[in-house]
Amino acid sequence: xxxxxxxxxxxxxxxxxxxxxxxxxxxxxxxxxxxxxxxxxxxxxxxxxxxxxxxxxxxxxxxxxxxxxxxxxxxxxxxxxxxxxxxxxxxxxxxxxxxxxxxxxxxxxxxxxxxxxxxxxxxxxxxxxxxxxxxxxxxxxxxxxxxxxxxxxxxxxxxxxxxxxxxxxxxxxxxxxxxxxxxxxxxxxxxxxxxxxxxxxxxxxxxxxxxxxxxxxxxxxxxxxxxxxxxxxxxxxxxxxxxxxxxxxx
Amino acid sequence: xxxxxxxxxxxxxxxxxxxxxxxxxxxxxxxxxxxxxxxxxxxxxxxxxxxxxxxxxxxxxxxxxxxxxxxxxxxxxxxxxxxxxxxxxxxxxxxxxxxxxxxxxxxxxxxxxxxxxxxxxxxxxxxxxxxxxxxxxxxxxxxxxxxxxxxxxxxxxxxxxxxxxxxxxxxxxxxxxxxxxxxxxxxxxxxxxxxxxxxxxxxxxxxxxxxxxxxxxxxxxxxxxxxxxxxxxxxxxxxxxxxxxxxxxxxxxxxxxxxxxxxxxxxxxxxxxxxxxxxxxx
Numbered sequence: 001x002x003x004x005x006x007x008x009x010x011x012x013x014x015x016x017x018x019x020x021x022x023x024x025x026x027x028x029x030x031x032x033x034x035x036x037x038x039x040x041x042x043x044x045x046x047x048x049x050x051x052x053x054x055x056x057x058x059x060x061x062x063x064x065x066x067x068x069x070x071x072x073x074x075x076x077x078x079x080x081x082x083x084x085x086x087x088x089x090x091x092x093x094x095x096x097x098x099x100x101x102x103x104x105x106x107x108x109x110x111x112x113x114x115x116x117x118x119x120x121x122x123x124x125x126x127x128x129x130x131x132x133x134x135x136x137x138x139x140x141x142x143x144x145x146x147x148x149x150x151x152x153x154x155x156x157x158x159x160x161x162x163x164x165x166x167x168x169x170x171x172x173x174x175x176x177x178x179x180x181x182x183x184x185x186x187x188x189x190x191x192x193x194x195x196x197x198x199x200x201x202x203x204x205x206x207x208x209x210x211x212x213x214x215x216x217x218x219x220x221x222x223x224x225x226x227x228x229x230x231x232x233x234x235x236x237x238x239x240x241x242x243x244x245x246x247x248x249x250x
Numbered sequence: 251x252x253x254x255x256x257x258x259x260x261x262x263x264x265x266x267x268x269x270x271x272x273x274x275x276x277x278x279x280x281x282x283x284x285x286x287x288x289x290x291x292x293x294x295x296x297x298x299x300x301x302x303x304x305x306x307x308x309x310x311x312x313x314x315x316x317x318x319x320x321x322x323x324x325x326x327x328x329x330x331x332x333x334x335x336x337x338x339x340x341x342x343x344x345x346x347x348x349x350x351x352x353x354x355x356x357x358x359x360x361x362x363x364x365x366x367x368x369x370x371x372x373x374x375x376x377x378x379x380x381x382x383x384x385x386x387x388x389x390x391x392x393x394x395x396x397x398x399x400x401x402x403x404x405x406x407x408x409x410x411x412x413x414x415x416x417x418x419x420x421x422x423x424x425x426x427x428x429x430x431x432x433x434x435x436x437x438x439x440x441x442x443x444x445x446x447x448x449x450x451x452x453x454x455x456x457x458x459x460x461x462x463x464x465x466x467x468x469x470x471x472x473x474x475x476x477x478x479x480x481x482x483x484x485x486x487x488x489x490x491x492x493x494x495x496x497x498x499x500x501x502x503x504x505x506x507x508x509x510x511x512x513x514x515x516x517x518x519x520x521x522x523x524x525x526x527x528x529x530x531x532x
Contacts, residue, residue, distance in 0.1 A: 002403075007364065022400045022401070024438070026439060030399075031468040037362060044362060081327075081353065082317070084289075150294065
């Protein structure tokens with residue numbers, strides 16, 4: 001009997017012999033016929049990773065990527081048939097991959113690409129009418145709660161992450177400068193776009209997402225916070241799906 | 251217990267690829283229905299779901315699962331069944347189909363359709379799983395014959411008898427992949443026409459066609475790979491003619507999943523399928 005456990009183990013480990021009990025139809029050992037399945041599994045998973053992490057692939061080259069992906073897929077095969085989620089552990093894996101230790105920001109780029117993919121598949125939500133914001137007096141605005149679209153993602157980074165990503169993916173983009181950058185992903189319709197967040201923007205948005213009212217979120221964003229730039233970014237990207245005014249008695 | 255076979259029209263269909271969306275919506279040519287891979291439409295929203303909603307307003311849709319692992323040794327993944335139920339629930343597709351294969355073991359999904367030994371034990375397990383799927387989805391499903399690169403020494407059933415017995419036990423229908431028949435027959439050394447003649451033809455609710463690649467085994471014998479990356483081969487078209495003689499017109503799908511061509515190339519394949527259907531209808 002050829003168990004699925006034995007079949008599966010040898011699939012991901014080419015050093016293992018072909019499981020017994022498999023033949024070519026004439027009773028001879030299956031031999032390289034089994035390798036068709038090995039190849040199908042490895043190629044399909046590698047291609048799924050290449051599709052999901054194009055910037056990582058560009059940064060290290062297709063050959064290196066194929067090698068790294070091959071090691072990753074053997075240590076972490078998918079845990080779900082939804083390939084749209086495959087590679088959630090790839091950034092952490094890259095961070096610990098010694099041979100690529102000299103490209104310290106590689107895992108950060110992978111984190112951004114994962115967030116782009118989550119955004120692509122996130123639920124749709126109708127955008128709130130921005131006129132509501134203008135209709136509020138200052139007190140009402142400070143007390144307002146805002147709900148952000150499910151497709152909004154914030155990635156904070158100790159690297160110039162937005163510049164590195166843009167430089168990698170967009171021909172002619174300027175070279176990254178040495179600084180830290182926070183990125184927000186906005187999906188105005190169907191295509192997620194990474195944007196550079198102004199100073200304090202990430203703290204502001206994180207506070208809003210955690211349910212803080214507008215005023216508290218502004219406080220959380222610190223002194224250098226550029227409210228105008230952050231707000232116009234959110235509005236242009238259709239990021240705000242609800243503005244609720246809960247007046248509490250003093 | 252469930253609707254008979256499927257409500258797909260006996261016309262050419264194609265495996266839907268997002269890059270063809272605009273052209274399909276503008277002029278689908280001979281294409282009368284579309285097939286999607288269930289797992290690609292299990293996200294929460296965004297473009298995939300929006301495109302599927304738009305397509306479903308214009309075309310009958312066949313939902314083709316590639317991740318349920320119906321032949322798995324362990325129980326079906328209840329989360330995945332629930333996702334299928336959700337998709338089939340809101341989409342109300344004309345057909346739902348899956349494979350006689352396994353792909354998940356020990357919670358690891360291997361992203362390939364892996365082969366099964368045809369034994370009494372496998373038969374019972376697959377029949378139980380089909381019962382469960384049909385129960386949960388509340389509809390009859392179609393089961394697709396695999397493409398095989400090897401055989402199991404322990405098998406005691408022929409594939410066609412195995413499939414016929416599954417139909418008898420579960421009431422499921424069958425998806426007859428003619429390219430898979432040609433690939434398996436070549437790889438395992440039997441006559442493809444004989445397979446078609448032994449196939450439980452009344453249960454066929456849909457036919458698949460796709461392209462394959464050619465390789466060799468350790469003994470220099472042909473080893474065909476079911477790659478879905480090119481035009482349907484001429485001997486497969488010939489085997490289709492033989493098949494349609496038995497089945498009459500059936501929903502007929504062109505699958506092209508890797509190195510996906512421009513729309514006109516795929517539409518030409520669908521046109522060829524349309525002519526094959528017209529010949530048998532006449």
